[in-house]
């Protein structure tokens with residue numbers, strides 16, 4: 001007899017989100033233009049660029065790939081910022097693979113930053129500020145991969161819609177294995193801001209992100225958990241989200257709570273196939289959702305622009 005684990009594929013989750021994007025597109029009555037900048041020799045960057053183009057073209061968005069020498073990228077970005085026909089800008093990293101990449105990230109105009117990597121957006125995310133204006137008409141933009149994980153958790157009903165918006169993870173315990181600045185740490189913060197108790201695990205230590213008993217705090221705070229490892233965090237967790245790079249790493253399945261929900265965002269499989277013996281739900285990859293979230297961010301940026309023009 002087979003174990004009762006439901007494997008949920010990113011494609012199915014992406015479909016529902018795409019419908020939402022199509023609805024929004026119909027209302028704005030124009031074809032948003034996304035410009036991608038490829039200055040990286042990384043073959044993964046090219047694949048991602050081609051994949052973005054394909055998803056754009058299939059879904060009513062225009063996409064233009066600009067391949068520029070990395071030393072000309074700064075000026076090319078400034079040109080795109082000043083070009084009113086460009087709605088969104090995406091840059092494929094790594095380029096210099098050092099702090100110059102962060103510098104370039106901040107060149108992209110906040111009004112065109114579909115990846116949600118501008119300092120203002122990241123600041124709003126950590127501070128749990130959800131809108132860009134005092135009247136709360138323009139939503140802030142969230143970084144694509146962490147937001148894709150959130151959309152997956154909504155799809156899986158880990159977000160409890162009985163609870164008010166902003167508190168819908170109250171009572172959930174979630175482990176995130178990865179604390180990078182692009183995915184793991186923002187993801188832990190977002191989940192904790194929405195009410196979860198989050199164990200953020202990296203190669204060195206474990207930290208707990210939470211809004212306190214009864215969610216009394218307005219935004220999450222972080223507590224170090226000295227001496228803690230996955231041995232402490234995993235048995236407590238309803239949901240385990242893993243994003244360790246490389247093909248060596250495997251989540252120790254014997255520590256999983258029976259019936260845990262397991263999600264992998266690493267490009268390698270962090271869960272061995274036996275995860276299905278123990279998990280209730282397993283999501284093996286998330287990339288297809290991430291690309292749709294990118295389109296959703298582009299749509300939101302165009303909506304915010306139209307909102308500003310109407311005022």
Ligand code: NAD
Pocket residue numbers: 145148177178179180181182183184201202203204243244245246249265266267268286287290
């Ligand atoms: P990174 O190298 O910046 O960070 C890796 C993180 O994993 C660090 O926090 C590190 O401490 C932690 N880690 C490494 N080994 C560990 C171990 N043995 N135990 C616990 N933690 C450990 O990488 P990144 O940019 O965050 O990317 C991670 C993975 O996610 C890559 O495979 C990348 O391709 C993938 N990714 C996927 C998407 C997507 O949409 N699917 C988007 C971005 C990144």
